[in-house]
Amino acid sequence: MxxxxxxxxxxxxxxxxxxxxxxxxxxxxxxxxxxxxxxxxxxxxxxxxxxxxxxxxxxxxxxxxxxGRAPLGRPVKDTLLLEATTSADLMDARRLLEPQIAAAAADRATPDELGVLRARLEDGRTARDRAACERADDAFHQSIAHVARNPVLIALLRHFSSARCRAVWQREWDRTYRRIGVDEFTKVHSDQHARVVDAIAAGDAPAAHHAMAEHLEAVSIDMGVLDLERQRP
Structure with missing residues (x-):
């Protein structure tokens, strides 16, 4: 009892x-x-x-x-930045940085690290609700930064993770998730993740860069923020 x-x-x-x-x-x-x-x-x-x-x-x-776990060394003022971050700004930053991280991961991945990435990919395919999808997606992207083995990049991806959870992003993602549903995430988004992992496994940095850029553009389109980025002065 x-x-x-x-x-x-x-x-x-x-x-x-x-x-x-x-x-x-x-x-x-x-x-x-x-x-x-x-x-x-x-x-x-x-x-x-x-x-x-x-x-x-x-x-x-x-x-x-x-x-989650307490972030190391993050000053309180960062919280204010995260709360002010728009979805368009966050996706713009991700599309500028994460393809480069994927390319670096393709040059540096070990067999064990590839196993971790494939496990993260499987977590995304088997996710069955919004919370599981969000955790799996977040873990996948952060794992690629770990494969790149640069502590600054790891910290930046952790920062992006916090912004995804605490800024306007969550409201936009909630609406997007309700519209596209779990099947879209576990099939289409996971297939996009798989192309990133395949390129990293092949040691093909340009292909990893391209696959990640395509994936993040698709996410931006799903969320309706791509046009907002292009319209900014």
Whole structure:
């Protein structure tokens, strides 16, 4: 039989999946969480501490509790930048940077790292809801930065990840996801991811660059932000 703390932790996990499905999402405040979980604030804090120890959430005094592991060395002022980031700006930055990262990964990937990328690709194909799709997509793109083995690029992709979860992006992505649905993501987007991985596995940097650029252009079109980028002065 579950203890009260175990029950609270399990219920808190369900709330996370519904209210803060992706890394960087902000959780509701404790006064709201305790009612959603159905426990006292003391029991809630015990459950939060357990999830924080597992790297599932992190807390910042004065800002709140967030999904995922605490980012290392990120100043508070970055939060203001992320909140002000538009979807068009974010996709513009991704389309400028991520094809270059994919090209670098093609030059540097090891067999073990290719195995990780293929596992991330499979996670995307088997995702069955919005939260799983978002996590799989985020993990795939961040994994490519890790294959490039440049800590600055890894940090930038982590920064993009936070912006994806906490800026206007989420509202746009939610609308896009509802429109295209899980099947579009797991088939079309995963096929695009597969072309990136195949190019990296072949050690073909220009092909990896091209495949990533095509994928991000398709995402921009799906989200309706490509025209916004082109219209900016």
């Amino acid at each position: 579950r203890t009260k703390r175990e029950t609270a932790k399990a219920q808190l996990w369900r709330v996370l999946e519904e209210r803060a499905p992706a890394s960087g999402d902000r959780l509701p405040p404790e006064r709201v969480l305790k009612d959603l979980v159905g426990c006292s604030r003391e029991t809630l804090r015990t459950a939060l501490a357990a999830l924080e120890a597992e790297g599932e959430v992190w807390r910042h005094v004065g800002q709140g509790t967030f999904r």
